[in-house]
Amino acid sequence: MADMWQAVPDPAPAPQDRERPVALILGSSAGYGLAATIAGLKRAGIRGIGVCFEKAPTERRSATAGWYRTAATADLARQIGADMTWLNGDAFSDGMKEQVAELLAQRYGGKLDYLIYSVAAPRRTDPDTGTAYASVLKPIGAPHRTKTLVFEDGAPVIREVETAPAEGDDIEQTVAVMGGADWERWIDHLGDRGLLADGFTTAALSYIGSPLTAAIYRQGTIGAAKGHLEATARTLNERLDKLVGGRAVTSVNGAAVTQSSTAIPSIALYVGLLRGVLGDSLVPPIGQLTDLWDQLTGTTPLVLDNDGRVRLDTWELTDDVQAAVADRWHQATTATISDLANLDWFHAEVQRLYGFSVPGVDYHAAVETDTPWPTTT
Numbered sequence: 615m616a617d618m619w620q621a622v623p624d625p626a627p628a629p630q631d632r633e634r635p636v637a638l639i640l641g642s643s644a645g646y647g648l649a650a651t652i653a654g655l656k657r658a659g660i661r662g663i664g665v666c667f668e669k670a671p672t673e674r675r676s677a678t679a680g681w682y683r684t685a686a687t688a689d690l691a692r693q694i695g696a697d698m699t700w701l702n703g704d705a706f707s708d709g710m711k712e713q714v715a716e717l718l719a720q721r722y723g724g725k726l727d728y729l730i731y732s733v734a735a736p737r738r739t740d741p742d743t744g745t746a747y748a749s750v751l752k753p754i755g756a757p758h759r760t761k762t763l764v765f766e767d768g769a770p771v772i773r774e775v776e777t778a779p780a781e782g783d784d785i786e787q788t789v790a791v792m793g794g795a796d797w798e799r800w801i802d803h804l805g806d807r808g809l810l811a812d813g814f815t816t817a818a819l820s821y822i823g824s825p826l827t828a829a830i831y832r833q834g835t836i837g838a839a840k841g842h843l844e845a846t847a848r849t850l851n852e853r854l855d856k857l858v859g860g861r862a863v864t865s866v867n868g869a870a871v872t873q874s875s876t877a878i879p880s881i882a883l884y885v886g887l888l889r890g891v892l893g894d895s896l897v898p899p900i901g902q903l904t905d906l907w908d909q910l911t912g913t914t915p916l917v918l919d920n921d922g923r924v925r926l927d928t929w930e931l932t933d934d935v936q937a938a939v940a941d942r943w944h945q946a947t948t949a950t951i952s953d954l955a956n957l958d959w960f961h962a963e964v965q966r967l968y969g970f971s972v973p974g975v976d977y978h979a980a981v982e983t984d985t986p987w988p989t990t991t
């Protein structure tokens with residue numbers, strides 16, 4: 615967390631020089647949402663609300679990693695005097711939407727300036743119908759065979775796996791979870807309550823990725839959901855423009871090692887090779903989200919592609935980088951993978967998701983695991 619904080623440049627106008635904008639970050643405890651929260655606090659000088667879904671510590675188990683990350687983020691917010699409230703619960707529920715609406719009305723002047731949507735979840739219950747949807751990671755139309763990287767007793771192994779294509783209502787189910795429906799519901803809920811500030815701006819995170827992963831990602835069920843999310847942005851953008859002179863965009867980000875992305879077949883191999891090719895030129899989420907905040911707040915111009923999307927993935931998708939990754943991908947076997955991919959980095963990134971391999975931490979020191987939820991800072 616401290617290294618993420620250090621990576622964010624100081625704000626252009628110092629936050630004490632103006633009123634802090636009010637932001638709502640959905641998915642604030644991990645991956646891109648955590649980066650949005652930290653970059654938002656330091657670079658854009660936000661105050662507001664972070665929402666995530668984490669498990670509390672019990673007598674037998676420590677809490678989930680995002681619980682402790684939220685406590686650490688709350689400390690950072692406290693140190694800079696940013697008024698943040700941390701809510702733990704289901705962002706898909708109307709109850710959470712109402713809790714946020716009440717907080718905005720009571721504590722944050724009744725006006726929301728920014729909403730960043732970075733929820734990644736396997737399931738969602740539609741509050742209107744009570745129907746529970748489950749997302750799947752499958753190709754569409756035909757089975758897909760791909761190389762994949764697994765670790766057996768800690769040793770890297772390249773395998774071929776075949777994933778069966780979507781069947782039945784797999785596509786609809788995935789779109790219902792990871793498409794734009796819940797994002798739109800948030801905007802409608804807060805808009806109906808008159809809580810959107812003039813010029814309100816919202817961004818939801820999307821991914822396109824490489825031709826190497828296209829069959830399972832962008833052309834697959836999750837890609838259908840991202841297509842829906844991007845179409846939702848266009849509808850919301852028109853609506854917000856009329857309502858409050860506001861704006862909705864998707865932000866297409868680069869590949870990163872997160873709890874969600876490591877669940878996708880072939881993504882581990884792809885990201886390991888990408889790091890092998892790019893080294894430190896791989897732009898981490900915190901760098902991308904600093905850029906996003908700069909564009910959303912007007913510190914730098916907002917640059918959109920022809921489909922109205924902010925593109926923070928250009929470093930990943932240049933022809934040179936993709937050709938080099940594809941070359942290594944085709945050469946990759948269990949014997950060669952350690953030379954082609956940066957597996958030490960990948961392994962450490964996965965460990966860091968759970969709090970291990972963090973530089974500067976003494977893992978022999980006793981720690982208190984019964985950390986309280988930070989509520990308000």
Ligand SMILES: NC(=O)c1ccc[n+]([C@@H]2O[C@H](COP(=O)([O-])OP(=O)(O)OC[C@H]3O[C@@H](n4cnc5c(N)ncnc54)[C@H](O)[C@@H]3O)[C@@H](O)[C@H]2O)c1
Pocket residue numbers: 640641642643644645646647665666667668680703704705706731732733734735819820821866867868869870871872873874875
């Ligand atoms: N990881 C990548 O490579 C990558 C690349 C580009 C875009 N994205 C997109 O970024 C977004 C976030 O993905 P990530 O990889 O950072 O995920 P992540 O797993 O690291 O984080 C997901 C966050 O969502 C929260 N969450 C999950 N279910 C919730 C619920 N029901 N209610 C409230 N909060 C909930 C979690 O607590 C966590 O804070 C997704 O839209 C993803 O497609 C990811």
